[in-house]
Each structure stands twice: as structure tokens, then as C-alpha cells.
Amino acid sequence: MSPIVPALAGKLDGLQSSAIRDLLTLTARADIISLAGGLPDAALMPRERIAVAAQTALGDPAVLQYTESPGLPALRAVIAERESTRIGRSVPVEEVFVTHGSQQALSLLAEVLLDPGALVIVEDPAYVGALQVFRAAGARIVAVPLDGDGLRVDVLADLLAAGERPAVVHTVSNFHNPGGVTLAPERRRRLTELAEAHGFWVIEDDPYGELWFDRPAPAPVASYSPQVIRLSSVSKTLAPTLRVGWLVAPGRVCRAVELLKQGADLCGSALTHRIAADLLADTDWLTTHIDTVRTAYGARAKSLVEAVRTTFGTRVHCTDATGGMFVWADFTDDTDTTTLLPAALEAGVAYVPGAVFAVSNAYRTSMRLCFTTSDEATLTEAITRLASISR
Template identity: 40%
Template sequence: MTDLWSARFASGVQQMRSSAVRDLLKLTEQPDVISFGGGLPAPESFPIEELAAAAELALLENPAAALQYGLTEGYRPLREFLSLRMATLGIRVPVEQVMVTHGSQQGLDIAGRLLIDPGAPVAVEDPSYLGALGAWRSLQPSWVTLRLDRDGLDVDHLEQVLASGLRPRFLYVVSCFQNPTGVTLSPERRVRLLEIAARYGLVILEDDPYGELYFEGSRATPLAALDVQMHGELRHVIYLSTFSKQLAPGLRVGWMAAPPAYIARATILKQGLDLHSNSFAQRVAYLTCRDGLLDRHIPIIREVYRARRDVMLAALATEMPAGVNWTKPAGGMFCWLTLPDGLNATELLKRCLEQKVAFVPGAAFYADGGGEHTARLNFSFSSPDKIRAGVARMGAAFRGA
């Protein structure tokens, strides 16, 4: 049997790795572990009654359609809703440029499949979302890693890279409350990024799952909106977002907006991937949206997450030994720890697991290695009491190191 399967797999398959998030999701199933590992929304914030009512309605209104095969692009009324809603953010695109995906993770896979050839350069923030890196690794890109600071992607670094002649197939950016660091691209850098894109013919893959989850100020203007503002149409940006953080991730309903040439190919590709996203969940999402739920519900999520962030930041200030630093995210779901040089986060995780608390070692978020002294902490999933207890356990484990 070893003989049959050992030499069987495609060349890129050897590049695949099981992700730390995945293995940690398994740990969260043990009830006595406090996990800051997975990027999970607070289940207390799911609009259960509204979704149950929408599920009932979807099967009452038109059950034959809700349970039948559907169009690859997605359920048209949902796409019309998304087109209108994105327009309120400045992303003015016709419904034909909106496609429903099976979570925004599928939007990442589609981007890789459409744009990456083996060895082709792909520019990513360093660190970047490990689910994107994982989706693309088997396609064997050549990573172009770009510096990141408290104002998000270092656009000067990007410009240096482009000026040197390198032409990445695309730049991947989580523009708001980045996963894993929690930082947000500043307004000035957003404008400069679009100018650079226009100058160098750069395609930007903007991943924006967290943009609505701001705790201070107002909604950042998506890069996609600036692109439309600059060119009168979506030209450089492929925009991804999702209901996973606004309604519930279990529905697996995300979407993309993109230029026509890209959407046309994405639609043909998705047909091969899964024919279409599940009809029933798309209607459940649409019916809750049609009812105006998002504008009532998202402020509630913001309040819950803001409180949890505050508790985590306060607990970190109390519990962390000197030399440990962390970001102060203005929204989203993640906080990013930097340990003193010489401390290894994976070693610390082992100590922490003995204390029944978990996080994600940061190295997994670096495309080309490094980051052994960093860690991602999720603050959206656990209750304030658990956050306090978990950070205290981490502090004890860190001090013992």
C-alpha cells in the first residue's frame, strides 16, 4: 500500500502542511482548555432566532428552489443585496461583478487557482493570514514578503520591490484589523497603495472579513472603494468579504467583487470546484439581510468584542512579564504578542497547554519563516471571565519559562 500511494501525489502536494489553527481547533473541543487559538466568533453573538426564522421562511416560500441546484454565481437576490450594500461603502459594482463563495476562504483558493503558476511571485504581508498561505502553498508560488507595522502594510517597501522590477501576480492584503496582527492600513497608505497599483499595474487581493467590527472611529474605506473612486470602476482590486463574522461562519457564505475579466473566469472555475454554494444557506443569509438584521446586529457584535478586547488588554498589562509587547487593535478579533528575543512561542505553547490555555504560535503566519517569538491571541470567542483566567494562566506559564 505504501508503494501504491507514496509516489502518487502531484508535485505541489508535498508543500502542503497541516495548519496550527486546525490542530488547535481540535484542542478547543476539550472543555477545560481556554483557547485563544481559533479565530472563532462569539457564539453568544449568533442571531439564532432570526436565522431560525429565516430557515423556516426559506423552506416555506420556495422550498423547491431552496433545495435545488442553483447558479454558480450565487442566488441573485443575495447578490443584488450585496451590490447595494457594498455601494454604501463606495464599492460601486453591478450585480454581475458579485459572486457568492463558500466562505471567503474559497475566494482565496479561487485567487490562487486563477493567478498563481509555480514559481510566480506573490506579495504578502509578513506576517499574513495562514489560511491564505496554506491555500496557496501547493500552487508553489515564490513569496514576496512585505514589512508590516502599526499602520499596516509598509507601502514604501512595496514600492521598492516593484521599482526593482519584480512583478507579483497580486498583492494580498487584509486591510482592516489584520489577521494575525490586528493592525489596520492607514487612510494615507490606502491612497498611496492605489496610486502604486495604478503606476505598476498591480492587482490587489483585498480580504476584508473584519472591516465592520470597528470599536472606535468609523468604518475604514475599503481599497476597492478607492479603486472605484480613482478609475470609475473596479480595476485593480479583487474584494473578498463574508457573513462569517456578521452572522455566523457555519453558513459558509462569503462573496467577492472583482473586475469582469476575473469574475468570468472565477465563475467557470467555481463550477468545477463545487458547482455552486449551498442554496439553502444563501437564502437564509438573504432573508435575514432583507429584514435589515445586519444594521441592528453588527453594533451588538462590536460591543461584545470591544468589551472582550478591553478585558484582554487589561489582563495582558497585569499578567505579562516585562519584555512582552502586544498590539492594541481598534477592532476585529486578534491581538498580536511579541516576546523578548530568545523566547520561542511554540515552546511556550507547550507550557501553556499544561496550564490548559492555548494560542497560535506566530511562526505559522510567516510565509518564508521567522516569527518564532510571536503569537496570535483571539479575544472574540471566550467570555470576559475566561479571558481573564486564560491570560493569568499564560502569565504563570510565561514566568515559569
């Protein structure tokens, strides 16, 4: 008699691996210039300063022990101080919860805020990690388009007027991934007015806010309303390997997240929390470090955009990179970027097709380009290679 094979949970039906993570495997070849992965530049990560912080932390045996589920108190205190400055109001430590990267924060929030079938509004094109989380939670996902000023809050207002009642609206407010745009201040205010009038949460996903080039990002969406839950991390400013992210939310949300995190992994790493606390508290050093990262990324972004516009002319329209890590580009001559990708890889350049980020719009002629991990000359060469196979 054949054994009866146990089943997996039905919620896995329809879930797919991140196409971007799968693409990173292909682009690991040394001959490929990758504009695909959303990776910070390892050469700009402060290895020496991290090593000093790690050595200092290891002087205390307690860093090898379990820590509190909401995070090491010293780290939460530093984050509370930094978030208070950014938001413009006092953030108590009780409203800060440290997670294993901000992706875990998003995942835990989906469990806390969403019942199966609940409506979630996302931006279109959308952050792939958010789509994975909300689909796994069994949410009904509706997309609202982006334009040059970010989320089309007027379209959201129309949906609300038509009777839609979201539980959550998710926005990557600064230097959008993948769209490269920033939510305008007046839309931030209007979004929170709608949240308070209709009783939904706003999740402000902000891993890129400190990576501005010419001028700082606008005041956070969270500065307008307590119904905004802010997410951020040190992955883009210090190093992803620390796996330190956080959420800032009302106490009742943090308490609910704590219950779920205890079931997921009990707590984070006291060692990496202590390292992150040391680096974030060293404000003079941190300011200099982030300025160095901004300067490097700003020069690379300018070179990439210039190369696209000079090489392709009117065939490709791309966003102006004012911060963050990405440029969003659209072919205007009906070039299909998914169909083009194998030839691009053969020519030694990689990007992410726009279809990966699609919710309602197919983005068949679009692509996301990441400028952080190559120097200016290499970025220009990547665009030259791309042009050579897309005529």
C-alpha cells in the same frame, strides 16, 4: 509482483495542514481556555433569526434545487447594494460572485490570477489561509512586513523599484489576522497607485471590516481602484455555518471564476443563500445585531489587552485591538512561544505561536491571541495562567 502505487500530484509536496486547525483539536478540552482559534462567539450568532429565515426560505421548493454558479440572484443583489455603499461607487450585480466562504474565493482567484511561479506579495506575519492557497498554486511568495499602520507600502515600492513584478498583492486590510493592525488610508491610496503603475492585482481580504469598536474602518482599498478585488463573508458577523462569502471584481474576473467554480462544486446552496439574503436585507435588524457583537467583542478586547499589560508589564508588547478578533503580542525577554506552548496547554490556556504565521521573519517570541469566545473574567484568568508558566 507488488502493485505500483499511484502517485499524488507534485504540487502537494511541502504543503502542510493548518497548524491552527490542528491546534483546535487539542483545545477542545473543557479545562482549556482557548485564545487560539479564530472563532466567532456562537452565543452571539442569531440562531432564532436564522431559524425564521430558514423556515421562510423552505416555503419555496426552489431553495432545494441547484442555483446559478455565481450565486442566488437575490443574494448577489443585496451584496451589490451593501458593497456599493462601502466602496462609494455603484457595484453592478455582474461584479459580485458568491462563494463557499471567502476562503473559496481566495482559492479560485489563485487559479484565475496565478500561473506556477508567479510572484505573490503577502504581509508578514501572514494570514495562514492565504499562504496555503498561494503555496498550492505554486506561487513564489515574498513577504512585506507590517507595522502599526499595516502593510509597509514603502518596502513594496522598493521591491518594485528593484525589478520585482508581482501578479498579486494580498492584504487583510482591516484589523489584520494575525497582526491586529489596520492599513492606513494614505497607504491604501499608495498601494493602488503602485498597482496601476505596475499592473498587478490587489486582493483586499476583509472579513472583519464591520467589527470595529470605537470608529469605523477606513474606506476600502477597492474604493481607490478597479484593480482591487474585494473578499468578504458573513462568517464573522452572522455564522460560519452558512458558508456564504463573496468577491467583488471586474466582470472578466468573475467570468473566469465561474468557469472554475463549475468544475469545483457547480454552485452554492440556494437555501443558505436565501437565508443570508433575508438577513442582510433586514437592515434595521442587522445593524442592531452587529452593534451587539461589536459591543461584546470590544469589551473583551479591552479586558485582554489590559490583562496582558498589567500582568506582564514590559515583558510583553501587544497591539491595541480597535476591531476584529485578534491581538498580536511579542515577548521582549526572548521567551520562545513555540517552546512555551506545551506548558501553557498543561496550565489550561492555549494561543497560536507566531511562527505559524511566519514567512520571512521567524516570530519566535510572538503569539496571536483571540478574544472573541470568552468573557472578560475568563480572558483575565487565561493571562494569569500564562504568566504563571512563563516567568
